[in-house]
Amino acid sequence: MDLNSWFEKAIPVDEYIDNMKTHKEGMLEVYRKFELSEPQKASLEEVKGKKLRVIGLTEDWCGDAMLNNPILLKIAEAADMEVRFLLRDSNLELMDQYLTNGTSRAIPIYIFIDSEGKEYAVWGPRAPKVQDFVDRGRAGLPEKDAPEFEEKQKAFYKDLIESYRTDMGFWQTVSESIIQKIV
Template structure:
């Protein structure tokens, strides 16, 4: 199993990842532009003083959660002077398999916060709690049993509703911000 330093070295710089995105690039950049990053959050200074230096992001550009969460991380990283690199989950699943959601799902994005020695200090992802509650409630209310012939069609409709909220609901963006910040401080 490779060390986090090795994965980080193999990963793309965040800006390069964004430039190379084939899906959701415009949407990610719009969320980045529209997110109202708090300017007086004292926790930013605490993050700077806590030994955090690097963030290894496990993600893919097709992922809706990444589309919403990554621009928020970008703001935090810029304010807290964190160096961010992106590792594509599907290129090598050995890394994501160390960070399974609920012990079984390769859910993304996952953010691994490290110190200057590339030692893991915190992990966040794939969703803020309020966002997770919304997704679960929508799925429960909207999806029939998987054996139902309309399941796939209904699932596509649910994904579109989730995506629309991710793109437009600034309260979700703030939930993500608060969730990440709370994990770090």
Template sequence: MTTLKTHYDNSLTLEQYLAHMQVNKDEMLAIYNAFQVPDDARLQEIKDKDLKAIVITEDWCGDAMVNIPVLMRIAEAASIDLRFSLRDDNLELMDQYLTNGTARSIPIFVFLDATDHQYAVWGPRAQVVQDYVTEVRQNLPSKDAPDFEEQQKAVHHTIHEKYKNTPEFWEEIYNSIVERLIHL
């Protein structure tokens, strides 16, 4: 099995990932430009941990679109080097971080310590965001309903718009990631 260090070393830099992106790039960068980290002493605590991270992602993922720009701001403030691993090209890595033991949900942020060992894992959503998604999806018809695909597309559009336009979500994501890195 490939080590986390090897996955990190072989993953894309932020610049390479941005150049690779074909979907959600403008939206992701708009969130990045709109979101600023607060004056937060916890960021220095995180910086002192000397972390780096592997971001398991794909550009088509709406959750990645909203979570990655927040992580980018945290990484800037806490000197965390980010590398991006495309989920569909790295299933061996992804399958180590399944959501609920079965789902290849992304993004997943795998934080490594100075010795290249796993320090923490975060993803794919902050709890407040998960609660919202669960609530919005609860009215979907069954998968065998004739209008399921149409209804599902409408729900995904609603979620996507909420992600792009809700700074309160960005703040919840920020706090969720920071808390994960502080309280192990």
């Protein structure tokens, strides 16, 4: 299936949000509070004429999607790009063409396509600086076979999700990373 067909199959943003069961409040909170900087808005002016569209591979249970999706939506608004979402677990045929490190079905993945349906750029699942933060946090966890591993891992991910919801530094890092891919 070509990318235009995948885009047509994808669900509109409002429908995706309406059907969210997990992280909906967090995603909407980031969306309400996040604002692009004036230089970012200016840089997106040149993207407007490209008539890009975005296929977002996502799932509502994903904390990274909770952080990244609302920022993508703000960028898309500023650049006149239509965004539609596909659920990863129902669209593995497409997901498997965009594996992270060639093996992982990590999400979200944003596929930017032009008016003819050609791939223009791909972004995801995390901004490099966010990935570094996550890697450092994981490195601080005990070994997987340690009795306290599961408890410490749950605490790490709980704190990470809270940071995603509230840390404007993360928000700027993500927006800069996505914009850098498309400008």
